[in-house]
Amino acid sequence: MSDLISLSIDEARRRLDAREISSLELTEAFLARIEATQGKLNTFISTTPEMARAQAEEADRRIASGDAGPLCGIPVGVKDIILARGTRTTAASAILKSYEAPYDATVVARMRAAGAVLVGKLNCDEFAMGSSNENSAYGLTRNPWDTDRVPGGSSGGSAAAVAARQCIVSLGTDTGGSIRQPAAFCGVTGLKPTYGRVSRYGVIAFASSLDQVGPIGRSVRDAAHLLRTIAGHDRLDSTSVDNPVPDYCSALTGDVRGLRVALPREYFADGLDDDVRRAVQAAAQQLQSLGATLEDVSLPHTEYAIATYYLIATAEASSNLARYDGTRYGVRLGNDSGLLGMYRKTRAGGFGPEVKRRIMLGTHALSAGYYDAYYAKAQKVRTLIRRDFNSVFANYDLILAPTTPTPAFKIGEKTDDPLQMYLTDIFTISANLAGLPGLALPCGSSADGLPIGFQLIGKPFDEETVLRAGDAYQRDTDWHTRLPQ
Amino acid sequence: MTDFEAVIGLEVHAELLTASKIFCGCSAKFGAAPNENTCPLCIGMPGVLPVLNRQVVEFGIKTGLAIHCEIQQRSRWSRKNYFYPDLPKGYQITQYDLPICLGGHVDIRLEGEDQDRSIPLTRIHMEEDTGKNIHDAHTDASLVDYNRCGVPLLEIVSEPDLRSSAEAGAYLRKLRAILQYLQVCDGNMEEGSFRCDANISIRPQGATELGTKAEIKNLNSFRSVERAIDYEIERQTKAIRAGESIVQETRLWDTDREVTRSMRSKESAHDYRYFSEPDLLPLDVSADWIERVKGELPELPDERSARFVSEYELPAYDAEVLTARKDVADYFEAAVGIHRNPKAVSNWVMGEVLRIVNDRKLDQELVIEAWPVSAQQLAGLIALIDDGTISGKIAKSVFEDLLDNDKSPASVVEEKGLSQVSDSAELESIVDGVLAGQDDKIAEYRAGKEKMLGFFVGQIMKKTQGKANPKLVNEILRKRLQSN
Numbered sequence: 007m008s009d010l011i012s013l014s015i016d017e018a019r020r021r022l023d024a025r026e027i028s029s030l031e032l033t034e035a036f037l038a039r040i041e042a043t044q045g046k047l048n049t050f051i052s053t054t055p056e057m058a059r060a061q062a063e064e065a066d067r068r069i070a071s072g073d074a075g076p077l078c079g080i081p082v083g084v085k086d087i088i089l090a091r092g093t094r095t096t097a098a099s100a101i102l103k104s105y106e107a108p109y110d111a112t113v114v115a116r117m118r119a120a121g122a123v124l125v126g127k128l129n130c131d132e133f134a135m136g137s138s139n140e141n142s143a144y145g146l147t148r149n150p151w152d153t154d155r156v157p158g159g160s161s162g163g164s165a166a167a168v169a170a171r172q173c174i175v176s177l178g179t180d181t182g183g184s185i186r187q188p189a190a191f192c193g194v195t196g197l198k199p200t201y202g203r204v205s206r207y208g209v210i211a212f213a214s215s216l217d218q219v220g221p222i223g224r225s226v227r228d229a230a231h232l233l234r235t236i237a238g239h240d241r242l243d244s245t246s247v248d249n250p251v252p253d254y255c256s257a258l259t260g261d262v263r264g265l266r267v268a269l270p271r272e273y274f275a276d277g278l279d280d281d282v283r284r285a286v287q288a289a290a291q292q293l294q295s296l297g298a299t300l301e302d303v304s305l306p307h308t309e310y311a312i313a314t315y316y317l318i319a320t321a322e323a324s325s326n327l328a329r330y331d332g333t334r335y336g337v338r339l340g341n342d343s344g345l346l347g348m349y350r351k352t353r354a355g356g357f358g359p360e361v362k363r364r365i366m367l368g369t370h371a372l373s374a375g376y377y378d379a380y381y382a383k384a385q386k387v388r389t390l391i392r393r394d395f396n397s398v399f400a401n402y403d404l405i406l407a408p409t410t411p412t413p414a415f416k417i418g419e420k421t422d423d424p425l426q427m428y429l430t431d432i433f434t435i436s437a438n439l440a441g442l443p444g445l446a447l448p449c450g451s452s453a454d455g456l457p458i459g460f461q462l463i464g465k466p467f468d469e470e471t472v473l474r475a476g477d478a479y480q481r482d483t484d485w486h487t488r489l490p491q
Numbered sequence: 492m493t494d495f496e497a498v499i500g501l502e503v504h505a506e507l508l509t510a511s512k513i514f515c516g517c518s519a520k521f522g523a524a525p526n527e528n529t530c531p532l533c534i535g536m537p538g539v540l541p542v543l544n545r546q547v548v549e550f551g552i553k554t555g556l557a558i559h560c561e562i563q564q565r566s567r568w569s570r571k572n573y574f575y576p577d578l579p580k581g582y583q584i585t586q587y588d589l590p591i592c593l594g595g596h597v598d599i600r601l602e603g604e605d606q607d608r609s610i611p612l613t614r615i616h617m618e619e620d621t622g623k624n625i626h627d628a629h630t631d632a633s634l635v636d637y638n639r640c641g642v643p644l645l646e647i648v649s650e651p652d653l654r655s656s657a658e659a660g661a662y663l664r665k666l667r668a669i670l671q672y673l674q675v676c677d678g679n680m681e682e683g684s685f686r687c688d689a690n691i692s693i694r695p696q697g698a699t700e701l702g703t704k705a706e707i708k709n710l711n712s713f714r715s716v717e718r719a720i721d722y723e724i725e726r727q728t729k730a731i732r733a734g735e736s737i738v739q740e741t742r743l744w745d746t747d748r749e750v751t752r753s754m755r756s757k758e759s760a761h762d763y764r765y766f767s768e769p770d771l772l773p774l775d776v777s778a779d780w781i782e783r784v785k786g787e788l789p790e791l792p793d794e795r796s797a798r799f800v801s802e803y804e805l806p807a808y809d810a811e812v813l814t815a816r817k818d819v820a821d822y823f824e825a826a827v828g829i830h831r832n833p834k835a836v837s838n839w840v841m842g843e844v845l846r847i848v849n850d851r852k853l854d855q856e857l858v859i860e861a862w863p864v865s866a867q868q869l870a871g872l873i874a875l876i877d878d879g880t881i882s883g884k885i886a887k888s889v890f891e892d893l894l895d896n897d898k899s900p901a902s903v904v905e906e907k908g909l910s911q912v913s914d915s916a917e918l919e920s921i922v923d924g925v926l927a928g929q930d931d932k933i934a935e936y937r938a939g940k941e942k943m944l945g946f947f948v949g950q951i952m953k954k955t956q957g958k959a960n961p962k963l964v965n966e967i968l969r970k971r972l973q974s975n
């Protein structure tokens with residue numbers, strides 16, 4: 007059984023197609039693994055074993071009829087902020103405690119069409135607001151490498167489940183680093199695609215101009231398979247872009263010769279953990295040894311990224327979360343307190359403290375008299391940050407940087423200090439502000455034995471180059487193959 | 492005492508006649524069972540995203556071109572944030588800083604004036620309508636119907652350049668006519684598909700600064716708009732004369748008591764926290780698109796009115812009245828097409844036909860097929876007058892018999908034996924019968940009392956139940972009265 011849960015998508019595909027194993031057997035192996043480890047890790051908010059078995063049987067029929075694509079019969083997990091018809095979808099919030107998704111998100115519909123098997127809905131920070139998965143109304147998720155530590159967030163469940171081999175691949179969302187930071191903390195590979203590459207339809211919105219769905223897997227190759235399935239224009243999301251979707255796996259040639267890689271000075275400044283610095287520099291040299299060129303560059307507006315992000319993201323969130331008012335669905339409190347009383351009690355009781363903090367911050371940033379000083383200014387800085395990247399990408403193919411300043415921190419270590427918590431996203435936020443693809447992958451181990459990651463940021467819609475470089479690195483290293491005990 | 496002038500600006504919300512809503516595929520039709528026309532999107536379920544209905548933009552461009560606006564090749568969507576049960580997302584998607592149309596004007600002419608006045612417009616923007624809150628008296632529960640939620644609206648904002656309720660009424664009627672001609676809005680004020688808020692202030696005659704304004708809501712008929720403006724001008728004038736100052740506020744028109752009442756003051760006004768809608772791209776309208784719509788614009792009220800004068804030789808007043816509504820003008824042309832006596836058709840349409848249509852409140856319908864007398868019937872009726880079969884007076888009674896059925900006027904005349912008596916011999920004997928034994932009255936006539944003629948005509952008409960050909964009767968009478 008343990009060999010089944012360790013399979014890559016390609017390995018599983020070969021054995022499924024050869025009829026050595028069935029999707030149902032594969033699915034049962036993962037369901038058993040979830041059963042055995044969920045109590046310790048709390049990676050899932052809901053598991054969907056019945057749906058999974060039915061999908062596995064359907065996948066087996068498709069495989070038998072020779073109609074199986076790369077993902078057919080492959081067990082996947084989905085962040086609980088993404089709607090899947092027939093599942094409870096909570097966004098890790100008490101306010102959606104018993105909310106049944108009435109429709110499929112486009113990414114889910116595409117995975118279903120590809121024959122993927124949905125094993126459950128993964129834990130995360132409430133409405134994707136957080137960097138440690140400690141803001142879930144359904145309990146925190148633990149890091150499989152060290153259960154006293156956080157898995158990162160907000161897609162902490164998605165990264166931890168892949169690391170703990172509860173599913174082969176998973177879907178997360180990334181608004182300011184929510185795929186890449188937990189991927190780094192959990193020693194797995196996660197991609198935030200270009201803004202507009204993947205449909206947001208059916209993804210519960212946190213910050214609409216920043217949110218993007220992406221794959222998490224144990225290798226670049228697995229992530230590439232899942233990206234291929236979910237990417238592409240969607241009529242239902244006006245911000246999704248109608249660019250052709252390349253075959254990402256065939257882009258994984260292993261060849262990075264001549265690739266011009268930029269190292270932004272601002273990402274290697276003081277405050278970077280020594281272990282992280284060493285591991286990331288080693289990763290850069292690895293790519294150099296494979297034929298890429300390295301050069302230091304500057305992204306001068308980096309220091310404003312966090313402030314900019316926390317104005318834009320919270321402003322959009324304050325509006326996106328207005329619909330949770332107790333009127334039509336979800337939790338309603340204060341039914342006898344009049345309209346205003348119902349609004350107040352529902353939202354006071356339904357939202358957790360971090361969500362309320364961000365709604366207040368965002369409401370303030372948009373208020374008359376403050377709009378120009380905060381929101382409008384943040385939009386201007388966002389443009390400057392985007393220009394920083396444009397000018398680097400005029401001469402380089404990729405940017406290489408650490409994913410996080412430190413490895414996974416201890417549970418409770420930063421919960422009392424929101425600003426310290428926000429700083430953990432310092433290296434990931436800029437790619438969201440600029441809408442660029444960012445790949446996080448493991449490149450080392452700390453003195454405590456915790457995974458360390460680095461990230462590759464690419465040009466808009468150039469996921470191919472990002473994935474090619476990441477895959478070439480993984481062909482030459484084994485960090486991604488290491489598993490937590 | 493200082494004389495004051497009123498400064499009035501109108502904001503019109505016109506619901507568009509698109510088949511589906513502005514951001515989802517639900518039907519935009521009025522009149523479905525509560526919440527029948529809804530889907531996850533228009534009730535604001537988690538995860539939904541708006542998809543723009545291009546027809547709404549097309550209607551926006553069309554309207555903008557018809558009222559001489561500058562169509563903006565790039566506009567954008569914004570969110571207007573506030574909490575209310577009829578607003579499922581907690582924000583309304585609208586246009587704020589960059590609307591689709593800027594400028595423009597609507598030309599009006601008041602009764603008795605011989606020149607148009609051009610009312611300048613500020614802007615037109617597109618937005619989604621809200622749902623409707625309903626209070627259920629039986630259960631004391633508040634209910635919400637989201638059928639209207641997401642129905643596309645155009646908000647057409649005039650400059651504060653109207654000076655009286657009469658101008659405001661003329662502006663609204665003209666604007667509604669244009670929207671109806673364009674077939675973008677049915678203009679139904681009672682059902683709320685054509686709504687109006689009025690901003691009203693007053694200032695000393697000749698002043699250039701604006702006074703403090705009140706915004707008047709709940710104006711659901713032309714009459715309400717006009718009455719509310721008159722009331723508000725009077726209220727503000729009295730207040731200022733009494734040394735009070737006007738408070739900037741929103742006031743509600745009370746249709747029953749015919750007064751405006753304060754609803755909320757500026758201090759308690761919402762902070763809508765507008766920001767640009769991240770779920771939609773900026774709206775780009777190509778020059779080609781604008782050109783195509785321009786080429787497809789239908790004939791509009793002013794053009795049609797001018798054509799009625801030149802083509803049918805109607806008085807300007809008739810042309811104006813007939814073309815003020817597209818359905819009326821269509822009806823007129825249909826009737827004239829069958830029987831070409833434009834002035835007679837015009838008289839009948841402006842008289843009998845509009846009386847019935849207005850009585851029955853069919854003035855909200857755009858379909859003349861629903862009218863109680865068809866254009867064909869009216870044309871047939873006028874033809875019977877013109878060929879001498881019936882008199883104008885008889886025609887009025889035949890008209891009543893034509894209501895709500897598809898009988899031909901000729902068959903009604905035949906059925907009821909209403910044909911005019913135009914047979915000279917028959918009429919002569921009737922005249923003789925009436926004159927017999929009336930020697931004193933005949934003498935009075937001969938002595939110069941001309942009006943006795945009317946008396947005799949009346950008697951003859953009475954005897955023939957109005958069917959005698961009045962022209963012939965006159966001729967015969969005169970002849971008989973002159974000869975001895």
Ligand SMILES: [Zn+2]
Pocket residue numbers: 512515516517528529530531532533534641
């Ligand atoms: Zn709908």
